[in-house]
Amino acid sequence: MSTAVENLGGQTPRGEKNLVTQLDYARAGQITPEMRAVAEAERRDPEFVRAGVAAGRIAIPANVRHLEKGLVPRGVGTGLSTKVNVNLGISGDVADASMEWEKVGTAEKYGADAIMDLSNSGKTRFFRQQLVERTPLMVGTVPMYDAIGYMEKPLVELTAEDLLATVRAHAEDGVDFLTIHCGINRRVIETFKETGRLMNIVSRGGSLLFGWMEVTGNENPFCEHYDEVLEICHEYDVTISLGDSCRPGCLFDANDAAETAEMIELGKLTKRAWDAGVQVMIEGPGHMAINEIAANVTMEKRLCHGAPYYVLGPLVTDVGVGYDHITAAIGGAISASAGADFLCNVTPAEHLCLPDAKDVLDGLIATRIAAHAADIAKGVPGAREADDRMGDARRRLAWGEMWDYALDPDTARARHEASPASTEGTCTMCGKMCAVRTVNKVFEGTTIDLDLE
Template sequence: MNAPNTVNLVTQLDYARAGVITDAMRAVAEREHRDPEFIRAGVAAGRIAIPANIRHLDMGLEPRGVGAGLSTKVNVNLGISGDVADADVEWEKVRTAEKFGADAIMDLSNSGKTRFFRQQLVRETPLMVGTVPMYDAIGYMEKPLVELTVDDLLEVTRAHAEDGVDFLTIHCGINKSVIKTFKETGRLMNIVSRGGSLLFGWMEVTGNENPFFEYYDEILKICHEYDVTISLGDSCRPGCLYDANDAVETAEMIELGKLTKRAWDAGVQVMIEGPGHMPINEIEANVRMEKSLCHNAPYYVLGPLVTDIGVGYDHITAAIGGAISASAGADFLCYVTPAEHLCLPNAQDVLDGLIATKIAAHAADIAKGVPGAKDIDNRMGDARRRLAWNEMWTYALDPVTSKARYEASPASTEGTCTMCGKMCAVRTVNKVFEGTTIDLDAQGNTD
């Protein structure tokens, strides 16, 4: 059999369809405990995406796969805003994301000149990097929103691709047809996507079609040139439970399904973005709808938040929804922090949100039967049986916090904690098996 002609192959999708297993596919296979052919076949079918800009690969990206049969990935959002613009704090968030096991970082900076930070981020982090060009357009072009042209938006998109960004959130699905549905059916929270709201405003003022939809083929050419995965943004995601799975969200997802096929035809990898806020009992149906309408493309969800009243604790409401969503087939969870709906998160918020989302993702991986997912839990159980505390820290998602809490409240009996002390069930059973009889008096003291 002749070797495939690789001269015109650029993207992971190009190579996969040609039957070629790339270094990135091998790296993903090793990380996921899968056969490389499993990864190649998944990429070729669009069930798996490997967001890996060719420039970021050259700078040290550690490729990760997102999709069916793989571990659930977790993204951390960060970036400056117009009110809080402290680059040092954002770099602290980057280091937190790297240290505690994030798979991706999205730079959502939306004020001023953001390119230097973005370029440095791509150079320095081995994690996948995502951005939203629409957020950057006003500052990059130094123009008011309504004066932005199609050429301006294409230029900003190209700049992000050239900088090495691995996946771009592009709000292509909010076209005039979807807006017509939005206006006819109405919503409690209207449009809560920042990018979607900006495009809605631009379209209403100019009277023109969404440029990312109208010039989608041009966007795809840029993505293909650098192997940027297009993450089709959910402009009409529900911002409250009342709007979940409504007509406009569904109308946009139908459009995203059409755009998915067009991207694949152009050799571009795709992810689909999802909600948002959603009642627990509707989450599985939402995932099934995405997989059906969008041809099993990887699903990237924010939460979903399962109640609207968890303000200040939305990392918990999102982790509940994330675990359910991922166990039903979602592939990529965007973290939510305690600061959601309130303010720009600080470094501690980032840690809290990341760990909560990592717990959700791991719990879902166990439920989905991802190869090797439960192995570390079994090791933790064995370490707990042996009261091997230092070993336990190595298995904990957050070893720093867990060790600090344990050491802050020292037990008087060696090997136990202050919850049970000498009445520790694990210690008691271990002593019995060792042939030691333990007698406790009424105060719980041993003889």
């Protein structure tokens, strides 16, 4: 955990009265070591980061307990590089912890910024605690998934106190951001029922809360007791990721009345969280046609006051089953270039089964490509450098350097070496007719040998 912050006029010890979260310090005009670390990684001035955090445009999800265990701070928001999350966690049908740890290794090796533990079966706390202990990446969870197993009760018997206790357990364990579906209140449900949808509610957490509310007749506990949720988040500097219960699960439902009604509520909850000194991210779609994505991002930034936007894809078609890492990467690139800040990876197993480590790798690389392409379009400092170096390495046919600049050097090298070319320096696509080789020889004044026999 950090021990000091930088006041604009000197050093102030962390722990000053009422200053706990990154938002608290930023609003007090103080630059924390975490803000400075983000600024260095992003090639930004520390004051740029501090001002962004103070305004709510940037979040630094960094639970004070995870900082003690080696979290590397990362910033999410306007003016920063687009961040990428990897989902993992056991399910009731596939409870193989070793496979989940393999996914953790994949996330760390191939450049993820965050891991969300979506375990939803049995006692999940030990894995979550180990994850926080071991990984330097940001960790997120969804307490609603865990509540049934943690409290050992059926869904409809859970009380508001049970749900708040689950939130506290996750915060105490060092989770950096919590997805909590606070926006699906009675008003939103009334809009949902009145207007209808093709696929109803596809958010797992949102569906559980909808079911609980319908059976009990009560208001969403996370909405009704939002102040208590914020108190817990503030105590540990947990960033609240306001869940999109009504995110569209198909193109037909995108940007409909239910999604918009919930977004309006999330905007209200955002301001309340900031007033309580709690950092905020907003979760979004989902499935959405290409021509609707930019407008959706604009709507989120307007209704939620510029808070960082965290999107799942969006998937730009509903029929790419088995290839949804591609449909999501297309949507992610468009969404991030329009201003979204955080992309959740989607794997080829989406809609089909629990992904394995290879699925996670494929999804992660596709999502990183989307994020990187968007960062180039947004002019993020340094985003184009690797691409320009790759172009120079390709001109020189410097294969070893190409692997250094590739997002997945292992796959690139393996594919090239598996099909060795007979002409040194080329690949088996063009061989001696390699355009780069030919032009290089012209400029070198050497013989162009095109004898194909």
